[in-house]
């Protein structure tokens with residue numbers, strides 16, 4: 001498949017992750033977007049709604065049920081939780097591969113999923129077949145899977161920051177803390193009071209402190225890495241910026257034999273989208289804005305047994321659309337960096 005352009009469908013082309021997919025796919029050497037759906041904007045030209053895509057995307061929004069998706073090689077769902085699971089069985093049966101940017105297939109345990117997402121799963125039989133799409137953890141499984149569950153934005157920043165420590169067994173897996181902050185685009189493009197400029201600007205708040213739906217997702221991945229149950233406290237915050245996630249991660253060391261900086265550098269030496277900075281540096285969200293990179297750094301304080309990892313991503317790129325395209329590249333046998341090999345935007 002690697003010498004022919006793949007036909008790509010995007011369900012939910014008017015949301016922030018959908019538009020980000022279109023921006024990135026427009027320059028992809030091996031992919032051609034043939035269907036972009038929106039129920040509210042069907043019939044309109046994509047580039048009439050999103051001026052940044054003028055001259056790059058020449059398709060109209062179509063209805064998700066008009067049959068066009070079944071003719072694609074691969075379909076991205078950039079839709080709210082609970083939407084993809086209604087159509088995925090039919091698409092898989094038609095031979096279409098699927099990447100869901102929402103959470104429908106991220107949690108393996110159906111009961112846990114229903115508890116956190118407040119609904120019955122429409123196709124629980126597919127939960128085992130779906131592969132959790134964190135390339136740094138599951139690259140080989142992603143390559144052959146018909147259905148990939150793209151990780152959530154916070155789970156991406158947190159898991160990449162903690163994997164080396166848990167895989168090596170050098171920290172106490174029962175007591176991990178993840179203090180994470182996101183820009184407002186993480187809440188999507190729909191009108192919501194919390195996302196209003198006058199609410200979010202010049203303000204900073206925690207939310208979901210008594211339990212956010214990304215908690216079980218992060219625990220599931222970290223448990224796989226650690227090989228034992230993980231105790232995690234995860235608190236997200238909303239910060240007055242548009243893009244970006246910063247996660248500050250804390251863990252108690254149980255072994256002091258390892259050089260932690262070398263551990264991280266070795267773990268990620270072949271990862272094209274993980275950059276381990278020199279110890280003590282402070283990666284900023286602006287260093288990854290618009291790019292598919294996750295930047296990390298390690299820290300130790302005097303007379304402390306705690307290792308601190310700071311991790312940054314762009315929530316719409318490595319936290320959503322960029323990682324989804326990385327997964328597409330792996331699934332379709334393209335270079336993993338195809339269409340994604342560009343630096344962040346400054347300022």
Ligand SMILES: NC(=O)C1=CN([C@@H]2O[C@H](COP(=O)(O)OP(=O)(O)OC[C@H]3O[C@@H](n4cnc5c(N)ncnc54)[C@H](OP(=O)(O)O)[C@@H]3O)[C@@H](O)[C@H]2O)C=CC1
Nearest residue numbers: 012013014015016017038039040078079102186188189320
């Ligand atoms: N924003 C972020 O940083 C991240 C988001 N995600 C996840 O990605 C998904 C999309 O997020 P985001 O782009 O922010 O969301 P938005 O709310 O911005 O966009 C949602 C899109 O889905 C479409 N849609 C809504 N309901 C349906 C339906 N029933 N059938 C078909 N299409 C539908 C909408 O178009 P229309 O109503 O016109 O059809 C719209 O294009 C979500 O599940 C989100 O949790 C994941 C990681 C990061």
Ligand SMILES: CC(=O)N[C@@H](CCC(=O)OP(=O)(O)O)C(=O)O
Nearest residue numbers: 102103152153182183184186187
């Ligand atoms: C700032 C903000 O509101 N962020 C979102 C996370 C968005 C996301 O990616 O979540 P899913 O893909 O798992 O739905 C939130 O906390 O709900």
